[in-house]
Amino acid sequence: MWIFVGRAFFAGSALLINILLSRVLDTAAFGAYLMAFNIAFFGGVFGTLGLNQSIIRFMAEHRENGTWRRAKNTALLSLKLASIGAAGTGLLYIFLQLTLLKGVLGSELMASAALWTGLWIMLTVLQNLIAETFRGHGDVKQATLFSGVLSNFCMLVGLGLMMWLGRSSWSLQEALLLVTVCMGASCFIAGWRLLKLLQVRNWQQTNEAAMSNEPRARQLLAVSLPMMASNVALFMLTSSDIWILGVFYSESEVAIYGAAVRLMAVLNFFVVLMNTLMTSIISKYFGSAQFPKIQNYGRIIVGISTLPAIVIGAVFIVMGEQVLNLAFGTTYGSGQTILAVLSVGQLINLFAGPSGLLLTLTGNERTMLKITLITSVVTVIAAVTVVYLWGPFALAIVMVCGLFAQNGWMWVEVRRKLGISVHFNPVDLVRQLIRLAGRNKNLEQQVRIKGASYK
Known part of the structure; x- marks a missing residue:
């Protein structure tokens, strides 16, 4: 909470x-x-x-x-x-x-x-x-x-x-x-x-044998440095668009594009929440190699995180101009198409699930680094090319394509290395929730029986 x-x-x-x-x-x-x-x-x-x-x-x-x-x-x-x-x-x-x-x-x-x-x-x-x-x-x-x-x-x-x-x-x-x-x-x-x-x-030191190993x-x-390299590459993949736009366009153009980016904080909240909850699940079950539990609980968390984001993303896509005008003022309403494209990108990020987190926390951080480095380099090169020729809207499309490629590649690697797939699946979400509710009901019945027997 x-x-x-x-x-x-x-x-x-x-x-x-x-x-x-x-x-x-x-x-x-x-x-x-x-x-x-x-x-x-x-x-x-x-x-x-x-x-x-x-x-x-x-x-x-x-x-x-x-x-x-x-x-x-x-x-x-x-x-x-x-x-x-x-x-x-x-x-x-x-x-x-x-x-x-x-x-x-x-x-x-x-x-x-x-x-x-x-x-x-x-x-x-x-x-x-x-x-x-x-x-x-x-x-x-x-x-x-x-x-x-x-x-x-x-x-x-x-x-x-x-x-x-x-x-x-x-x-x-x-x-x-x-x-x-x-x-x-x-x-x-x-x-x-x-x-x-x-x-x-x-x-105070409770394990004396460890004192010599400071x-x-x-x-x-x-x-930590491989993690930093992966994070830098991830930044270039997801957040370098503001820099690229600032090189070729005025601060006013950056402000309109940036207003749409800042609204993504609403959808990104669900991504952060999903990753935060999944961190504890992975830490709890990875040590004992309980991968099916990571997958089952993961799909529930991804589903619950994604459903409200779909509603908000739909509002951004359909009513982008009104949302931007209401939030930032009439100057920023022209960024409606950019807001729609970026919203699709964040929803893709949620649909794919916490694949990057799974790779990082299960000893596959080098695989994560390779994926992020390659996709970020290709995306940045493509972004610099299209923004010069076609402007901010094309830049947003390239950034979303790069995010899609990264998430798809990470999902495949998680499936290959860990044998699980944690992604948004509404049918599986309902099935997992029903199974979890039944398990809790059986547990309550066992507690009542043991309580009555004890009395």
Whole structure:
């Protein structure tokens, strides 16, 4: 329930923040803001070095084995490495934006906001790692709170307060300043809570034999860097369209395209929810090789996640212009065809199920990396070609085709390597729910019989 509520609030608040910013920023500034957001998101993926995923695995293993001191040292070492990654990535972006990229991405607007965007990258890295460290420790509440919920809440409060005071027109720098202040506050509180957790008495070493085997940076990076490479390739496959559009078109065109992309947060919520629920299912049954249970529970989760998304996606496809006009203003209604195409892409992502997650969490991360690298390279090359010749609508079609190719290839590999297929199947969903209900009914009857016998 914490995960569901947290994800729902994060998705809804992120969309609301973008809607409010589209009202106080002019079209060019809003387009530049969306590019800065995309850059910060990519910087967060690259700067964490994959440690935000590997830390969950390491912390869970140490917690299971009772090696608390090693878990503490692993968390601290990961935090140090991520801090280096954050500083290096943020400073590198600032340097590149003020020199080589000044005439490529967003021109003067992006250059004027380079410092704030660099800080945004650094804070994103720290926020991602700290939240996932809590998750690895089993503290779902704090992991949910510090994975964007608290910073988005502060952002909404700040936006609402400024608009209530009569500030109806903002500059790009003011918007990015508010972002960095809110994320900085969230990271400060999260870091303080994490250090407090690592200092409690029960982190003493309970397995003395493990004391001589302290974690090393090379060991952590050997696991995390392939994950980072896969995440970077996945970003290029799913989110590089804003960058590509920004190279060839003005910030105003980027804003219209980006408004449709931001509405995808509603559908992406169901993808995130599906993957979050499937993570626990895979972790529970993979160790004992209970693949049929992963498939059965997986199809139920995919079905429940996909059904409401189909309804929302249909609204976006049929009434795209009205939705964009209502959310962002009449300037953005022209992005209706782009919204329809991107909605189809997100529905394909849901129909295919959590194939990428299954490969990553079952020791097939190299297969996942190969698939994502090949499809992302082909997609980016095709996207650069078509956007120059035919514009944003063609770009959206290419991105969806790339997503379709990746999901289809991953589904085939899951079927080949694990012998299961976890995808959307409405008939199988009904069958699994009926079977699960019957099993629960039999369990209740057994409990009643045992209770009566005991009495």
